[in-house]
Amino acid sequence: TAATSKGKSVSIPSCFGYPLSIFFIIINEFCERFSYYGMRAVLVLYFKYFLQWDDNLSTAIYHTFVALCYLTPILGALIADSWLGKFKTIVSLSIVYTIGQAIMSVSSINDLTDQNRDGSPDNIPVHIALSMIGLILIALGTGGIKPCVSAFGGDQFEEDQDKQRSRFFSIFYLSINAGSLLSTIITPILRAQECGIHSKQRCYPLAFGVPAALMAISLVVFIVGSRMYKKVKPQGNIMVQVSKCIGFAIKNRFRHRSKEFPKREHWLDWASEKYDKRLIAQTKMVLKVLFLYIPLPMFWALFDQQGSRWTLQATTMDGNFGAIQIQPDQMQTVNPILIIIMVPVVDAVIYPLIKKCKINFTPLRKITVGMFLASLAFVAAALVQVQIDKTLPVFPAAGQSQIKIVNLGTDNVAINFPPPLQQVNVKPKGWVIIFFSLFINNLPDAVNITMGETSFGNLLSLSDSDYKLFPGGRTDKITVIRNSTNFSVTSKSLGFGSAYTIIIDECSGGTCNVSYSEDISPNTVHMAWQIPQYFILTCAEVVFSVTGLEFSYSQAPSNMKAVLQAGWLLTVAVGNIIVLIVAGASKLSEQWAEYVLFAALLLAVCIIFAVMAYFYTYVDPNEVEAQLDEEEKKQAKKDMDMYEKQAEADSQM
Template identity: 30%
Template sequence: MAETRTGQDDRFPPQIPYIIGNEACERFSFYGMRNILTVFLIDYLLLTQIPDTEMRTTRAKALFHFFMFGVYWFPLVGGWLADRFFGKFRVILWLSLVYCAGHACLALFENSIPGFFTGLLLISVGSGGIKPCVAAMVGDQFTAKNKHLLKKIFAIFYWTINLGSLFASLFIPLALKKLGPAVAFGIPGVLMFVATFLFWLGRKHYVLVPPSGPNPHSFLRIVLSALSRKRPEAPAGAKSHWLDAALQRHPPEAVEGAKAVFRISGLMLPFVPFFWMLFDQKASTWVVQARSMDPYVGPLKFEPSQMQFINPALVMLLIPFLTAVVYPALQRAGMELTPLRRMPLGLAVGAVAYVIAGGYQVMMEHGTTLNIAWQLLPYIVLTVAEILVSTTGLEFAYTQAPREMKSVVQSIWLVCNATANIAVAIASELNVFTGAGQFFFYASFAAAAAVGMALVARRFVVRDYYQAPVPAPSEGAAPAAAPAT
């Protein structure tokens, strides 16, 4: 039986397949176009505009990271519109149509810079705008009866993302090579249309949480209140905080939530962007490096953009291995890798990946021809870094903020991504470093960030917030956040 004696329902809600199907197709569409973007800009769109190969490569990398900046900036807008005004369903559906229009522009305007860039802008708005809404909408479909299935469904959700990325990385670069840009960008466009259609099909089944409207005790309002008022005198023996001035207009729990956001920001914002500077360049700098390598691995020939399939394939293998084997083994040996240890370690590991790739570049600049299979090693190292930083960091940050501030924490995480990409875009545009120097340039920053984050983490006071248990008689009641001391 699906329903147990304790009142739990072991069935997934019937609307979940629509959302999972939507996510699988949408992720294929996004990674399909993203992973060939750098090569397309170099070999097609900018070919006649910028004859010099080195200058064209530099401009292509800059444009790629400007695009990625938009992808991570517009989630702030999409999440705000969904939470305050229109709800998640409408924002996802409307912006998915914008997303489809962007893909259509890429396929139709392969030879037009204004038309193609319009497509990139529309995809930034669409992809970025729905990013914070889809995963949250999955959680909205569960009640007290089946909330024990949430961990399983989000594991499926994460695997779906990587599965879409894996197949897109393998097949779309081949389509670009064999069939041309119109088809290579058209296939992801068709998948995005299918994603939108699947999402629309489930419209009568979704649980729709209405928008909350303006929040009188939002993070921004609390900060503005504190800045506009004089800080009150602290009681004897106690330390005052500048946000305490907001207590004149806001409840203590809201002000404490804002303080938590600043604590998390002090840990994340100065250091995490340096990881994303490394990670997102696997679709730009690492692809450019692969173009200079021998593409044949035995009888198989790999396109430079195809090597990105290694990352999602390894993620699906390494997360279960690290979680089930490595972390417990270290804990038994008395060397527990807490989140505050994993994140600085991940930054250091990411720096090692770039040192390895930089060493390859030095060898090639001195006349050595390397096989493209050599990129497997830095990809493995970078993927381990991703698991240590990315999957650990967002979950940890969420536990450190009350329920009312968790959306603000997600915004902080997205700002880290956006900041990283705009920094790389500007550095590429200014041509700060080229060749092997750029690998060591970014590795040195990541290593310094690892040291800095480790020092800050030593002083960070962990204050976990968990959802309070739901009493049995009121199964549908919304849980309240309670700090665990």
């Protein structure tokens, strides 16, 4: 049985020894994570290609949004622990979340009057305003429910179900990554579809609409399980009480600095004149855990670079996996794939084996190992970067230029450059100093050229186009329209990271003869070499993040579990800020050196955390609170006895 928010007792059905209610919570989390990561996967492209923002503004707004998503958990935790309780907080903020996702979908729909050829809207200010409102609501919703959902799941277990609760946090984390994996695969495909009323555009309404639908499903599933949940009542504005308790203890301690006042066991004990023992003991437990959190943001500073530095590293690598051509941003799916495989393996095989070896693998030791492994992952990334650097082309430095000369004639030509350059001989159809993919029209007539779905526009005779960017490692159909006649030819495979100049020499019989100039050689270091660093980092995540969620719950007092969950999530936001600070302050010109710097910083922090963990004493909040209850009962009985004796003495007088 369990107490509801109204104080009634209800019977909680179980399945395989687990409360049935947690399955509703896990499905809810899967749908919510699908919604969040699916929307986020296409967000930067929406900013750049739909709202027409430049790269810098798109990146800045994107990271501001992500940071906000990890700062708002504090607000959600305060609402849950102080006012509404976890269940009502999740429902209320999920409604806000769903509305935000729906607004994002609506904001990406072109007006009926919008007829721009590139699919961008005419009335951009309106779309920007709607987008910002949608993102703010999403950040409030996703951040607000983050600390509540996992803690609410932990509430469903009885005190003697520690093993099941531990397994729940692993399954919970698995559902997060399953939602992330599917959404990052599906929503980019939806975005790539063409849709529009007056003009064809990338289908952002669908890419945002599906996550909005999943969020609505998430809300419905969570509400359906309402009768089965064990709902812990909120116990007042605990954060205000804790803050006042800490402030009074500090003030009281400095007020009595003289030696005539005896020292106390803990500095918080100076608050005992005004606050009860229970609040002081609970505050001690929370501060102990929050103190341990201080080094943890450094882990996230490395982990979250999968979506930035590691993706950029992949752009300089070969993604040809035979029948499959992997794009650089698709390498990020390696992490959730490995998570889905490794969480059950670690939980069911690795941890039991460690236990059989009689090794006491405590939660804090797991977190320490996770930090060490993340450091090793960046060492592996640095080694890969060193090999990449050996194959990269040398680009002009400051004050230098790069020149490309193409001789479209039939005779040799000699070109003289001013000193210190010398005369250069160029053969017919030859080229010098090469540079991305452009077309040169070597025909006597103007032509219109399209490669795949990319148009190079009309090219006059003996003129060249702009460079265009294409996904690497694939072939495309080149279509040439000359004098209203279509000619086509299949291009050669464009290697990852390469650049080509394609010369249209002759068109007849429905096809064209083309010549290729390899301006920049394709990448030769294969993307598969990134898999070891992803594997090591995923191992680190499994022992670090899953354990951190469980540790935060197990060490938190009953009335502050969501607050500690929010504190854990806050370390992610701080970690992202660290990336900006370190990358900006290091001024390192070599990427491998920056990887080594981050690895060294995390290793140093790992050692500091190991020392802190060594002196940490695990507590059972339930036992501490039970002991306090017993002491309060004894004190109340003692006070009552004294009162009765005093009353008896007064009556005899």
